[in-house]
Amino acid sequence: MRLQxxxxxxxxxxxxxxxxxxxxxxxxxxxxxxxxxxxxxxPRLIRLNPGIPFRTRGNGAVALQLLFDTSRISxxxxxxxxxxxxxxxxxxxxxxxxAVIVTGEIPDSVQLLSQQALWRMIPIExxxxxxxxxxxxxxxxxxxxxxxGALASVGNALEHxxxxxxxxxxxxxxxxxxxxxxxxxxxxxxERMKDRVFSNIDPHEGRVLIEPHxxxxxxxxxxGETATDVIEAAGLVRSKQDVDRWMVFRSNQATAEHLTHTxxxxxxxxxxxxxxxxxxxxxxxxxxGGHVFFELGNDDERIDCAAYEPTRGFREIVRGLRxxxxxxxxxNVKPRSRTHGLTLNIEGxxxxxxGPDVLLVNPDCPHCLKRMKSAGSGKxxxxxxxxxxxxxxxxVEKRAERTIKEGxxxxxxxxxxxxxxxxxxxxxxxxxxxxxxxxxxxxx
Amino acid sequence: MYHVAASSCEICGEDEMHLxxxxxxxxxxxxxxVTHDTQLCLNCVEARCQICGEYLASRACNICGRLxxxxxxxKVDESTICDYCRKREA
Numbered sequence: 001m002r003l004q005x006x007x008x009x010x011x012x013x014x015x016x017x018x019x020x021x022x023x024x025x026x027x028x029x030x031x032x033x034x035x036x037x038x039x040x041x042x043p044r045l046i047r048l049n050p051g052i053p054f055r056t057r058g059n060g061a062v063a064l065q066l067l068f069d070t071s072r073i074s075x076x077x078x079x080x081x082x083x084x085x086x087x088x089x090x091x092x093x094x095x096x097x098x099a100v101i102v103t104g105e106i107p108d109s110v111q112l113l114s115q116q117a118l119w120r121m122i123p124i125e126x127x128x129x130x131x132x133x134x135x136x137x138x139x140x141x142x143x144x145x146x147x148x149g150a151l152a153s154v155g156n157a158l159e160h161x162x163x164x165x166x167x168x169x170x171x172x173x174x175x176x177x178x179x180x181x182x183x184x185x186x187x188x189x190x191e192r193m194k195d196r197v198f199s200n201i202d203p204h205e206g207r208v209l210i211e212p213h214x215x216x217x218x219x220x221x222x223x224g225e226t227a228t229d230v231i232e233a234a235g236l237v238r239s240k241q242d243v244d245r246w247m248v249f250r251s252n253q254a255t256a257e258h259l260t261h262t263x264x265x266x267x268x269x270x271x272x273x274x275x276x277x278x279x280x281x282x283x284x285x286x287x288x289g290g291h292v293f294f295e296l297g298n299d300d301e302r303i304d305c306a307a308y309e310p311t312r313g314f315r316e317i318v319r320g321l322r323x324x325x326x327x328x329x330x331x332n333v334k335p336r337s338r339t340h341g342l343t344l345n346i347e348g349x350x351x352x353x354x355g356p357d358v359l360l361v362n363p364d365c366p367h368c369l370k371r372m373k374s375a376g377s378g379k380x381x382x383x384x385x386x387x388x389x390x391x392x393x394x395x396v397e398k399r400a401e402r403t404i405k406e407g408x409x410x411x412x413x414x415x416x417x418x419x420x421x422x423x424x425x426x427x428x429x430x431x432x433x434x435x436x437x438x439x440x441x442x443x444x
Numbered sequence: 445m446y447h448v449a450a451s452s453c454e455i456c457g458e459d460e461m462h463l464x465x466x467x468x469x470x471x472x473x474x475x476x477x478v479t480h481d482t483q484l485c486l487n488c489v490e491a492r493c494q495i496c497g498e499y500l501a502s503r504a505c506n507i508c509g510r511l512x513x514x515x516x517x518x519k520v521d522e523s524t525i526c527d528y529c530r531k532r533e534a
Binding site for chain 2: 053092093094095120124125126129214269270271334335337338339
């Protein structure tokens with residue numbers, strides 16, 4: 001028996017009705033842990049471009065890295081295939097599971113695909129080409145879209161910043177019922193753990209964020225800076241539903257790994273996640289549904305930017321922008337439709353330079369100092385108090401006080417993407433693969 | 445500023461002298477990453493609305509999985525129902 005390093009990538013093993021790729025990964029980890037293997041890294045939960053419309057929920061894929069008897073690779077892929085068949089809802093036509101097994105070094109092209117998958121769209125055919133070129137052992141269901149995330153997860157070694165998430169699962173037969181995470185226990189946990197954990201509760205609304213609302217098997221997920229921290233934090237959280245299993249993931253969540261490319265407006269493509277610098281070109285306006293829109297310009301090009309209703313208070317910051325303000329928008333590019341062109345869906349806003357908020361107002365009466373009214377087109381202004389008229393008077397500029405400040409502004413935690421770096425993690429970074437794994441990082 | 449490299453395909457990254465601009469999204473792609481009959485890049489071929497084909501999809505139907513544009517998929521809370529499924533369910 002010869003143990004060699006292998007990487008297993010998994011994606012799209014879920015559907016809107018239930019299931020979760022991370023949960024499936026925990027079942028596979030349980031199976032593998034019974035065999036002669038050695039884990040090299042924690043399971044990696046890799047979030048991919050959040051603007052892709054094909055995702056079920058959070059566009060997450062999972063990679064496992066371990067030492068394995070490579071003479072049994074074909075048995076392993078058959079085992080994974082069988083497990084996927086037993087797990088997925090095959091009646092939902094948009095579940096396209098994918099699994100890959102790469103032995104040894106990850107090819108450069110796979111690493112490149114992995115980087116691209118964070119901020120661009122990747123076609124299925126490109127993933128298939130790489131699988132064929134490198135003769136990668138794989139399984140694909142449906143149209144094979146899962147191969148993209150599976151390759152992208154093994155190609156991202158999280159060499160730079162990363163975080164951890166402890167995910168507690170219920171048994172599949174409990175998926176239709178309320179999880180019952182006790183908010184008091186979460187508050188106590190956050191108080192005790194302080195900045196070793198993050199994004200677990202909304203500090204403004206006191207709303208618990210660790211509990212999802214869909215029919216998936218996750219009871220809660222606790223995010224933090226180290227594996228030890230999230231395991232300790234989980235010990236403080238209580239829920240009505242029993243924890244059937246749990247596992248710790250190393251992840252690119254909360255690292256902003258998807259927002260590393262700055263684009264000009266003319267080079268934007270649908271579904272990109274990127275940074276766009278420019279000037280505000282139109283005063284923000286609130287539209288039906290509570291969404292706020294304004295125009296951004298750079299290099300003589302213009303594009304609409306949108307802050308949607310679920311971002312709540314963040315829209316007030318956006319509404320405070322004025323023509324001429326210099327900003328950097330953190331965004332996903334929404335494709336054009338019948339009613340609008342390419343649009344930047346704002347995920348974050350850096351205000352670089354606030355310009356003056358200049359309003360044109362009627363002049364004051366020189367006698368009683370009250371604001372005059374128009375006397376009619378081309379007839380100047382008239383004071384309705386004292387009757388003073390001035391045919392040559394013109395509107396005057398008035399500077400209003402700005403209601404917003406320069407700096408980075410983000411939507412509330414409940415409206416942030418998994419990949420968004422929350423304010424609590426600004427200037428924080430974990431780097432490098434952990435040298436040792438904690439002794440117990442999964443339940444089975 | 446990051447500019448799209450004029451000599452490499454925006455999809456596969458391969459260096460290529462003869463890039464084609466996708467008729468739908470404008471991406472510069474190599475001959476392997478464009479469909480020659482439609483002049484659409486592989487991304488747009490996959491992401492087109494599966495009802496009208498005229499616009500790119502912004503969501504997937506939660507019932508049938510079809511990719512649909514804003515005009516052909518209605519949002520119901522967190523879910524999307526495409527026009528076909530909506531008619532069938534009605």
